[in-house]
Amino acid sequence: MDRALEPDDKDWTWVLSRACPECGFDPTVVHRSEVAGLIRDDAALWVPRLHRPGVGARTRADRWSILEYGCHIRDVHRIFEHRVQLMLNEDDPRFPNWDQDATAIADDYGSQDPVTVATELFEAANVIADTYDHVPADAWSRRGLRSNGSEFTVATIAIYHLHDIVHHAHDVSAM
Numbered sequence: 001m002d003r004a005l006e007p008d009d010k011d012w013t014w015v016l017s018r019a020c021p022e023c024g025f026d027p028t029v030v031h032r033s034e035v036a037g038l039i040r041d042d043a044a045l046w047v048p049r050l051h052r053p054g055v056g057a058r059t060r061a062d063r064w065s066i067l068e069y070g071c072h073i074r075d076v077h078r079i080f081e082h083r084v085q086l087m088l089n090e091d092d093p094r095f096p097n098w099d100q101d102a103t104a105i106a107d108d109y110g111s112q113d114p115v116t117v118a119t120e121l122f123e124a125a126n127v128i129a130d131t132y133d134h135v136p137a138d139a140w141s142r143r144g145l146r147s148n149g150s151e152f153t154v155a156t157i158a159i160y161h162l163h164d165i166v167h168h169a170h171d172v173s174a175m
Helices: 012-016 032-050 066-089 100-106 114-133 154-173
Strands: 143-145 151-153
Touching: 012 154, 032 066, 032 114, 032 154, 066 100, 066 114, 066 143, 066 151, 066 154, 151 154
Parallel strands: none
Antiparallel strands: 143 151
């Protein structure tokens, strides 16, 4: 099977204002203070997922394997940790581009060790969760910009981050 999938080039920022029809995530019912705990809860669920037999097999032509999703979620946590740190430490930083599809290919997600990925995902999730837990009250409104001009605050990027992992948990729940 071809390892490259159709790149996802959608602008998902709309998930900050309305529920996602695919995964059901509703940003209006989540408070920023809940994000860290929900990230930790999600990370704990990835450990057994990545220890199952056959996690490297793609079951659909248009979806990654559980292993590839696990690698992606690990990297999502790392990317958001970097972006939130930029927002907390710089004025109006512009985030470097991240091409998730190119990263999946370059880092050969499908050949990584699932046990290692489970550990790395769990650790990365806890690092960013700790960061969210310790955002000063007056820093939730600090801004950052994606290269396309999309503006986030620490509060909105936390919700956006949470949607990303909830969405992919939904993707793998069907596997």
